[in-house]
Amino acid sequence: MCYNAFLSYPPPNKMRRLVLWEPVFMLDFMSSAGRLAVALDVPSAAEAIELAECLSGKVGVLKVGLELFCAEGPDIVREIQKFAPVFLDLKLHDIPTTVVRALNAVLGLNPLLVNVHALGGLNMMRKASELVKTHRQNGGRTHLLAVTILTSMDKLDLEQLNLMGEPSEMALRLACLAKSAGCDGVVCSAQESASLRTECGAEFLLLTPGIRPKGAETQDQVRVVTPIEALKAGSNWIVVGRPITHAPDPAAAAAAILSEMAGVDPR
Ligand code: C5P
Numbered sequence: 257m258c259y260n261a262f263l264s265y266p267p268p269n270k271m272r273r274l275v276l277w278e279p280v281f282m283l284d285f286m287s288s289a290g291r292l293a294v295a296l297d298v299p300s301a302a303e304a305i306e307l308a309e310c311l312s313g314k315v316g317v318l319k320v321g322l323e324l325f326c327a328e329g330p331d332i333v334r335e336i337q338k339f340a341p342v343f344l345d346l347k348l349h350d351i352p353t354t355v356v357r358a359l360n361a362v363l364g365l366n367p368l369l370v371n372v373h374a375l376g377g378l379n380m381m382r383k384a385s386e387l388v389k390t391h392r393q394n395g396g397r398t399h400l401l402a403v404t405i406l407t408s409m410d411k412l413d414l415e416q417l418n419l420m421g422e423p424s425e426m427a428l429r430l431a432c433l434a435k436s437a438g439c440d441g442v443v444c445s446a447q448e449s450a451s452l453r454t455e456c457g458a459e460f461l462l463l464t465p466g467i468r469p470k471g472a473e474t475q476d477q478v479r480v481v482t483p484i485e486a487l488k489a490g491s492n493w494i495v496v497g498r499p500i501t502h503a504p505d506p507a508a509a510a511a512a513i514l515s516e517m518a519g520v521d522p523r
């Protein structure tokens with residue numbers, strides 16, 4: 257089954273409506289399913305397409321990350337977009353010119369979301385935001401997120417980098433910087449969603465990985481949150497990888513998470 261993706265843009269909690277068109281099918285960003293992004297962290301196009309096929313129509317966004325993009329290149333984004341809108345999670349972090357040129361190369365794919373590292377600094381994020389805004393003015397649909405502090409990092413990890421303070425404080429600082437640079441939102445831990453929502457406002461997009469259903473293994477994630485807690489805290493999207501993709505039946509694992517999410521009003 258193939259779905260053409262379409263995104264129109266009123267603000268998020270009123271809300272940005274994500275509608276996937278198919279004659280008999282519609283997924284809305286207001287719905288739980290629309291707010292679930294699944295990380296296709298697999299090494300080959302064949303495995304990614306198999307997962308995309310079985311999750312298509314059941315989840316709102318499919319995430320193509322570094323492993324898959326490095327293995328398969330831009331074609332895999334075109335393929336996956338036949339099944340759902342794509343979050344192209346490249347976490348670009350370089351000097352402004354290089355980031356802008358890399359972004360320019362992938363904006364032609366028109367993914368729903370792309371990202372850069374906020375630690376790349378204000379100037380880099382500003383230049384990236386300008387490019388993405390121009391892309392939208394020309395009819396594109398891509399929105400730019402900045403990664404704050406990885407959900408695999410805790411206070412000790414930050415101290416080892418000589419970054420003192422709580423991860424949550426640093427995430428808040430970086431989110432404010434990203435907003436002032438013109439980014440559309442951030443990638444953060446859902447542990448920080450409530451304070452970032454208050455600080456950055458209703459329009460600012462919050463996408464939160466590090467999600468683990470109750471009782472699931474945390475693997476290398478440290479600052480984990482359950483799907484329902486993330487939505488209650490104000491996350492627009494939750495990103496789930498291994499709890500779905502490593503499950504014997506990924507569609508059933510996604511359905512179980514969706515039933516956990518059902519009935520939560522977006523903040
Ligand atoms: O398997 P798991 O649910 O831990 O996957 C989380 C996904 O979200 C991975 O693809 C990872 O790269 C991504 N991610 C993250 N933390 C961030 C940003 C992205 O875990 N801060």
